Amino acid sequence: xxxxSLRKNLKKVGKRMNAKKLMSILVALLLVISLIPDTLQAxxxxxxxxxxxxxxxxxxxxxxxxxxxxDFIDESFEGKADFLxxxxxEYATEILVKRLWVAVQVNDRNEVVRVVxxxxxxxxxxxxxxxxxxxxxxxxxxLAQDDSWATKTYRKYLATNFKVGDVIKLRKNGEVVPxxxxxxxxxxxxxxxxANEPMYTVTEGSTELKGSIRNYEDxxxxxxxxxxxxxxxxxxxxxQYNYALNRGTNYIDLSIYKNGNLQDEQSVVVFxxxxxxxxxxxxxxxxxxxxxxxxQSSESIYNMLVLAKExxxxxxALDVKGVEGYASYKKNELTNRPYVSEMTAAARAGAxxxxxxxxxxxxxxxxxxxxxHASMNVFAEGSIAHNEYGxxxxxxxxxxxxxxxxxxxxxxxxxxxxxxxxxALVAFVNPxxxxxxxxxxxSYEEVIKNYNVDGVILDRGRYDNYFADFSxxxxxxxxxxxxxRGKELQNWPEDIxxxxxxxxxxxxxxxEWYTYRASVIKNFTSQIRDLVDEYNTSENKDVLVSSYxxxxxxxxxxxxxxxxxxxxxxxxxxxFQQESLYTDEYAQxxxxxxxxxxxxxTYQTTAAEVKKYITLGNILMxxxxxxxxxxxxxxxxxxxxxxEVFQAGLRNSAGLMIFDxxxxxxxxxxxxxxDVEYVKDYxxxxxxxxxxxxxxxxxxxxxxxNEDNINVYSxxxxxxxxxxxxxxxxxxxxxxxxxxxVNKQQAMNWSWVNVEDNNSIIPDGGFVIxxxxxSGVRTRRQIVANAYxxxxxxxxxxxxxxxxxxxxxxxxxxxxFSGKVEVVGPGEATVIVNGEEATLQSNGTFTSxxxxxxGENEVEIMVLVDGMKTHHKHLIIMGEDMIDxxxxxxxxxxxxxxxxxxxxxxxxxxxxxxxxxxxxxxLAEGKEKQAKQAEENGIKSIQHxxxxxxxxxxxxxxxxxxxxxxxxxxxxx
Numbered sequence: 013x014x015x016x017s018l019r020k021n022l023k024k025v026g027k028r029m030n031a032k033k034l035m036s037i038l039v040a041l042l043l044v045i046s047l048i049p050d051t052l053q054a055x056x057x058x059x060x061x062x063x064x065x066x067x068x069x070x071x072x073x074x075x076x077x078x079x080x081x082x083d084f085i086d087e088s089f090e091g092k093a094d095f096l097x098x099x100x101x102e103y104a105t106e107i108l109v110k111r112l113w114v115a116v117q118v119n120d121r122n123e124v125v126r127v128v129x130x131x132x133x134x135x136x137x138x139x140x141x142x143x144x145x146x147x148x149x150x151x152x153x154x155l156a157q158d159d160s161w162a163t164k165t166y167r168k169y170l171a172t173n174f175k176v177g178d179v180i181k182l183r184k185n186g187e188v189v190p191x192x193x194x195x196x197x198x199x200x201x202x203x204x205x206x207a208n209e210p211m212y213t214v215t216e217g218s219t220e221l222k223g224s225i226r227n228y229e230d231x232x233x234x235x236x237x238x239x240x241x242x243x244x245x246x247x248x249x250x251x252q253y254n255y256a257l258n259r260g261t262n263y264i265d266l267s268i269y270k271n272g273n274l275q276d277e278q279s280v281v282v283f284x285x286x287x288x289x290x291x292x293x294x295x296x297x298x299x300x301x302x303x304x305x306x307x308q309s310s311e312s313i314y315n316m317l318v319l320a321k322e323x324x325x326x327x328x329a330l331d332v333k334g335v336e337g338y339a340s341y342k343k344n345e346l347t348n349r350p351y352v353s354e355m356t357a358a359a360r361a362g363a364x365x366x367x368x369x370x371x372x373x374x375x376x377x378x379x380x381x382x383x384x385h386a387s388m389n390v391f392a393e394g395s396i397a398h399n400e401y402g403x404x405x406x407x408x409x410x411x412x413x414x415x416x417x418x419x420x421x422x423x424x425x426x427x428x429x430x431x432x433x434x435x436a437l438v439a440f441v442n443p444x445x446x447x448x449x450x451x452x453x454x455s456y457e458e459v460i461k462n463y464n465v466d467g468v469i470l471d472r473g474r475y476d477n478y479f480a481d482f483s484x485x486x487x488x489x490x491x492x493x494x495x496x497r498g499k500e501l502q503n504w505p506e507d508i509x510x511x512x513x514x515x516x517x518x519x520x521x522x523x524e525w526y527t528y529r530a531s532v533i534k535n536f537t538s539q540i541r542d543l544v545d546e547y548n549t550s551e552n553k554d555v556l557v558s559s560y561x562x563x564x565x566x567x568x569x570x571x572x573x574x575x576x577x578x579x580x581x582x583x584x585x586x587x588f589q590q591e592s593l594y595t596d597e598y599a600q601x602x603x604x605x606x607x608x609x610x611x612x613x614t615y616q617t618t619a620a621e622v623k624k625y626i627t628l629g630n631i632l633m634x635x636x637x638x639x640x641x642x643x644x645x646x647x648x649x650x651x652x653x654x655x656e657v658f659q660a661g662l663r664n665s666a667g668l669m670i671f672d673x674x675x676x677x678x679x680x681x682x683x684x685x686x687d688v689e690y691v692k693d694y695x696x697x698x699x700x701x702x703x704x705x706x707x708x709x710x711x712x713x714x715x716x717x718n719e720d721n722i723n724v725y726s727x728x729x730x731x732x733x734x735x736x737x738x739x740x741x742x743x744x745x746x747x748x749x750x751x752x753x754v755n756k757q758q759a760m761n762w763s764w765v766n767v768e769d770n771n772s773i774i775p776d777g778g779f780v781i782x783x784x785x786x787s788g789v790r791t792r793r794q795i796v797a798n799a800y801x802x803x804x805x806x807x808x809x810x811x812x813x814x815x816x817x818x819x820x821x822x823x824x825x826x827x828x829f830s831g832k833v834e835v836v837g838p839g840e841a842t843v844i845v846n847g848e849e850a851t852l853q854s855n856g857t858f859t860s861x862x863x864x865x866x867g868e869n870e871v872e873i874m875v876l877v878d879g880m881k882t883h884h885k886h887l888i889i890m891g892e893d894m895i896d897x898x899x900x901x902x903x904x905x906x907x908x909x910x911x912x913x914x915x916x917x918x919x920x921x922x923x924x925x926x927x928x929x930x931x932x933x934x935l936a937e938g939k940e941k942q943a944k945q946a947e948e949n950g951i952k953s954i955q956h957x958x959x960x961x962x963x964x965x966x967x968x969x970x971x972x973x974x975x976x977x978x979x980x981x982x983x984x985x
């Protein structure tokens with residue numbers, strides 16, 4: 013446009029717009045002009061820096077917007093994490109945007125036309141559902157994923173910097189380029205879409221590779237290979253191929269060629285485990301801190317173990333030394349560790365000083381056929397969170413020395429550092445300190461020597477993190493480690509790493525440092541192995557050694573641990589972040605040769621992720637060691653999800669470790685282990701102070717809170733609710749009075765900027781009502797926020813047993829209806845059934861007579877606690893005439909059973925009919941005793957028929973027909 017014409021047009025516009033708006037138009041025009049390419053087809057390589065630039069934050073200040081590097085272009089996101097990807101119309105016509113991901117749709121003029129899950133004012137987005145969005149022709153889509161809105165920036169960059177109408181830029185090595193710079197110009201790119209998971213375990217000698225070719229076009233020539241084996245493609249571009257496996261780890265590379273040109277590659281990692289354990293072990297972890305004071309008597313321990321065994325638990329992992337440094341055993345002559353009852357923090361105090369918890373667990377567990385493995389938080393010797401230090405204050409020289417960016421280059425004792433004062437939860441000691449090592453070995457020895465444990469477990473047998481330990485002891489040992497390898501430390505600690513602001517910058521000896529630390533931990537595990545072997549030999553014991561580690565091995569090197577087999581060989585297809593570390597020297601410090609089995613924390617939230625990390629564990633073990641999958645109950649309390657992840661663990665590993673008892677819901681755990689649907693057999697009800705005739709139905713009792721739940725907690729759950737900040741809680745004391753409301757106004761006003769900490773302390777004798785919703789939902793939190801105020805009187809109770817009647821059929825006449833009510837917190841219960849007060853026993857069982865008519869019978873149940881309604885239920889129970897039912901049974905036998913056997917069965921059922929006819933006659937005459945006897949005779953006749961049908965099933969009666977007949981007859985009695 014000619015400059016004079018441009019000025020004239022701007023002058024006209026200026027009459028209607030202020031200067032800021034004028035500037036907006038001018039900048040937008042300049043941006044569009046800047047996007048016109050000098051050349052249309054320029055190549056790019058992996059070495060090029062590709063960035064996207066958002067629109068300027070304030071065009072009155074500058075024309076340059078926030079920029080971020082693009083991680084890949086037109087590549088499948090499967091198996092990738094923490095990325096910002098760019099997708100052009102050559103990749104596909106549309107792209108999947110998963111829930112909790114962010115996407116920006118850009119047209120061919122570089123204008124933002126849509127943002128999926130945008131942020132408003134920098135807040136967490138209201139996450140949209142999973143969906144497909146179109147990739148505009150000539151435009152592109154930006155897609156971002158990460159696992160932390162708080163600490164990572166991929167999603168946040170897109171969600172906060174892009175809005176509809178913005179004109180944005182793409183840059184290559186700083187120069188503005190069009191999206192065509194990154195396109196081939198050859199049309200749609202063929203890609204491989206696999207139905208297989210990227211990493212999984214099988215117990216068969218082959219695996220089926222299944223999937224389809226993306227952008228499969230008629231008239232083009234395609235070739236698909238798996239490790240050079242040709243895979244046939246169906247006419248629609250799908251494929252299905254049985255691939256033979258070798259024992260152990262199999263890396264399968266799939267490649268798709270279009271007209272002879274390589275288009276896409278995908279890798280699958282399959283571990284072939286050529287054996288299946290006959291009996292899967294299930295460990296229940298009992299953490300010391302949250303649980304010690306729950307066990308106030310020997311009986312309480314026994315009762316818990318009975319429930320655990322009934323749920324399918326086979327072994328207990330008892331935390332006998334918690335992070336605070338206290339012992340859950342009393343025979344401590346080698347260390348003089350203080351007993352757990354000596355803890356004074358409010359969240360920890362109160363354990364029974366007269367119990368030896370370890371001995372009680374061993375006694376009762378062994379009587380029930382359960383094993384007990386004693387676990388120790390090895391190099392943790394204090395809780396900063398609870399200000400509890402069993403022995404650490406007497407040995408300050410043991411405490412880790414840390415090197416973090418907040419301390420401006422200083423190396424400080426943990427609790428003197430900024431981190432130690434403002435964020436650290438656990439105080440670690442230095443694993444390289446000989447005194448520390450000796451003390452930990454003596455801790456294990458006194459347990460093995462004095463108690464009949466089945467095993468010992470190393471927990472936190474590691475360094476705190478990458479920033480520890482930088483003490484003089486560690487420096488001297490590291491220098492010696494380097495000297496043995498012909499190397500020298502020049503600058504301490506800069507040769508290891510430095511900081512650029514908050515970012516760690518690795519130095520030239522970083523891998524040697526990681527390797528040295530792994531050697532320290534390996535040296536300790538070898539000493540534990542020798543100690544156990546010595547006692548097993550001299551004392552004729554059979555103590556096993558195991559360890560718990562996080563399943564995220566690819567970052568576990570930061571904690572100084574190599575928990576792989578020394579025979580593990582790294583392959584780049586595993587995509588570990590510090591690839592240069594996995595040398596032969598690092599491998600020799602893999603400590604699993606010192607173990608009998610390994611527990612890995614597969615604390616992921618989906619079955620697919622659990623299977624992936626179990627497979628990684630199997631790969632790292634080379635199949636040489638049993639691997640147990642750790643299940644974090646807090647991550648999957650929802651019964652269907654828990655069942656799915658438990659079964660993933662049981663199918664792909666040696667068994668489960670369930671963490672932890674304080675969050676155990678044993679009926680759900682049992683269903684998950686047995687692989688059956690969980691049906692909740694109780695209802696938790698709460699009174700509503702706003703309306704005496706109303707009540708509020710909660711979802712779970714003493715179960716970790718999830719989204720879309722209202723839960724009630726008594727202090728048998730633990731010290732506190734353990735909930736996050738995005739909920740509403742009402743704290744009710746032992747008098748039934750609401751003493752505290754958390755996030756009440758936030759929920760009522762729908763303003764979650766200034767949130768309060770949930771995690772409410774559960775009052776002795778009281779309870780906490782806790783509610784959470786999915787982001788953007790206004791349901792359960794508002795129910796609790798609106799219903800309760802400080803000072804209200806509230807009651808709660810559990811109702812069970814009534815579900816056994818819902819929709820079921822019973823014989824007409826008088827029956828005894830029963831159930832159970834358990835008051836949560838204070839108060840006395842009253843149960844009213846069809847307007848009449850039921851008989852209530854001291855254990856909560858209630859009974860009430862009902863008279864059933866043939867057909868539907870409505871039953872009304874109300875539960876009142878101190879006169880406040882907690883439940884109001886209406887059930888339908890079916891009444892059935894017994895004689896009519898027997899006639900139906902006779903018709904079934906006449907249809908299904910021929911000959912003399914059928915005649916015999918019909919005769920016996922006729923006898924049963926006569927008994928029930930006499931029963932009804934006696935009832936009409938008021939002769940209840942005779943009626944009862946006639947009924948018993950009728951039942952015996954039916955039972956005789958059932959036995960005869962079962963006897964002849966498969967011979968003279970079709971098995972399916974026999975099953976149908978017996979099921980019907982059994983329902984009558």
